[in-house]
Amino acid sequence: MKRTVHDIGEFGLIRQFQKQIPLAGDDCAVLPGGGLLTCDPVIEGIHFLTDTPARQVGWKAMARNLSDIAAMGGEPRYAVVSLGLRPTTPVRWVRQLYDGLHAAARRFGCEIVGGDTAHVRHEQFVVVTLLGHADQPVRRSGARPGDIVFVTGRLGGAVRSGKHLRFTPRLREARWLVKRVHVHAMIDVSDGLASDLQRLVEASRVGFDIASAKIPGKLPGALSDGEDFELLFTVAPCNAGKARRKFHEIGRVIKKPVVLLDGVPLAMKGYDHFA
């Protein structure tokens, strides 16, 4: 039987094709010299609805990519935008979409420098690609047993509350962390805490012992809902004090490569785009 994208899921797809992509495996590709390159599709019917205000669609499409730059401890610089538009779409909609894209870019010191547009019959899409920079990019692979685990804000319910359309990418927090705290590993929580912890397990070959009572948000949504766009990071115990004043400590890094919730292995339950 032929296996489909649905059968192997997003994790399976990534595993299968990452072998061919040596610089992949983080929120951004890290280029020689510290360049960061990332792209992220936002699709009608999946990431926004046909009646979502276009300005919010634009904000979200840019902010998701800004969040990927934040997760590497970097600074965004330039963006290009690919649009798939239906011919019946009002020009006003496109203008408001660009307003949202520009608003998010400007707020974080990034400039939209170009793009291209093509015609779709069904689902419209926005693909933003961001070029950024980090002198010392923070990887997913740097977590060490004994590290303290933090998140920058509340998790869960982002789709229901509408936060997913107007969230603030954690660039300022990331900048502070990189300057003031030595962060070992970082990722943005885009597919749910459980999924993104699992990504750190695979990248760092360590495990996590998370205390459910410390997770800022209501379970099970705080573990499994997508689109939070908070940062999940680990720091050595000696540096945890500074992070504790600003962020939520949720657990610690262990040797065994597994995610434990209150000591019990957690079945992976994050959002899978193809499930």
Place this chain on the structure above:
Amino acid sequence: MKRTVHDIGEFGLIRQFQKQIPLAGDDCAVLPGGGLLTCDPVIEGIHFLTDTPARQVGWKAMARNLSDIAAMGGEPRYAVVSLGLRPTTPVRWVRQLYDGLHAAARRFGCEIVGGDTAHVRHEQFVVVTLLGHADQPVRRSGARPGDIVFVTGRLGGAVRSGKHLRFTPRLREARWLVKRVHVHAMIDVSDGLASDLQRLVEASRVGFDIASAKIPGKLPGALSDGEDFELLFTVAPCNAGKARRKFHEIGRVIKKPVVLLDGVPLAMKGYDHFA
């Protein structure tokens, strides 16, 4: 009445939003320091069919972007790939798509460094973003009255013949031109010669007098068909000798900002994605 994307067309959209995008207006955005950034969507039902071999879809998606780098006289370096996939798509299809993407990238010294994938219900898409470099990027805006106009190869019929799926981006030709001939203006012919001449008219504020008998290809297709991906460029008369040995001279640059075919103004007839 509300104006739609169809009403104002691709040219209108670009004119309307280019004002907000200061570095746009060429095949790639030119970054400080000579970086080139470009992205280009390839959409099922528009740029390829559901039964197009996936390897060819991948080749085309990469080659279109490589062609944009060629048009600036640049070298490609890094690529990221955004995919919109239906859950029912066979994994084999995705593997073959990547084979085509990697084949085109490798052949021209470019490396795929990352990407992201999401779920669509209807049309699948591939958006490649390329980062390249040019010490002295060739713009659309440099054509001067008296320049001789060239194209690198045959025009027209690329969709019918299947050339649009397996064309060779003119990176080698562009490199030779930049080294050996001083090129004033360049663009890749992606939407038909008539349309792309019009783009040079707008960017350079000059006109073109084209001789129909010299166009390499059958009219009217050679003027109006899209997806040729040959380069269209202008050089000063004193440098035209070298270019003449390799490429097709098709006319000359005039002062009046209009495209003439055998002395008669040409109605713009290129491919418009939203017409």
